[in-house]
Amino acid sequence: MTARKENSTYTLNEKFITDCDLTYAANKIGGRWKIVILDKLGNRKLRFSELKKEFPYISERMLTLQLRALEQDELVKRTVYAEVPPRVEYELTPIALEFLPIFCQLSAWGKKNKMLKNNRS
């Protein structure tokens, strides 16, 4: 999509990084928003506007951009209902559901170590 120099180190590093299973996975949920969106979606369906309410300051553009990317990666399923006003629902795909236990563990790490850090400050 975005033109880029073929053999820039930037691109070589990117290739190197998506060849690795670990970073392949990490990239799918990287960036500021993806991981929280997936987590909020959890086991339920949410409409665009409901998702937006979950993140008080996200811009609509960001939200659509992230949802599109997640859809592209087949982590999110988008269902459009031909109604007026429009209704669109988002839900996790089976492969995204597999991330949920991992998110739990990350969350536990976060909780624990955020506490430790606060107690020292």
Added chain:
Amino acid sequence: MTARKENSTYTLNEKFITDCDLTYAANKIGGRWKIVILDKLGNRKLRFSELKKEFPYISERMLTLQLRALEQDELVKRTVYAEVPPRVEYELTPIALEFLPIFCQLSAWGKKNKMLKNNRS
């Protein structure tokens, strides 16, 4: 460090995101390099130059930058030996070690779903 508008949406979102346990953790290992560096470090000590060899195209600047950030977050311990030429060793801290099993699972996800994707293309 870098000045930033106090109440820009960027900053508000950042706050929102580090308040959450999940994204607090995710941020510690986010970006292009941190997660692979931690993973490579695993249970052993590595020198700067040894680490560099693991990533064929990383720039020295990037490597130091990431290592400094990891040190700051107390995920990596840095030991300097007063020799010439200098020797510096890096190793994971106990709280970083707790990430390793999570990396395993992410890696397993990556392996599995990369395969699925390839078989469809």
Added chain:
DNA sequence: TATGGTACAAACAAATTTGTAAGTAATGAC
């Protein structure tokens, strides 16, 4: 006829992240 709600899209702008190239300090080997 005017208004309102939903889920976006497009053009632009700011901020951050990542990479490039060159240089430094100390010392011992040649």
Added chain:
DNA sequence: GTCATTACTTACAAATTTGTTTGTACCATA
């Protein structure tokens, strides 16, 4: 006295990510 070695640092530049603002299509309802 010059060179090689190691682990950086500095100044700069490119690329990507994130945010702002404005606008649109749809039709039901007032």
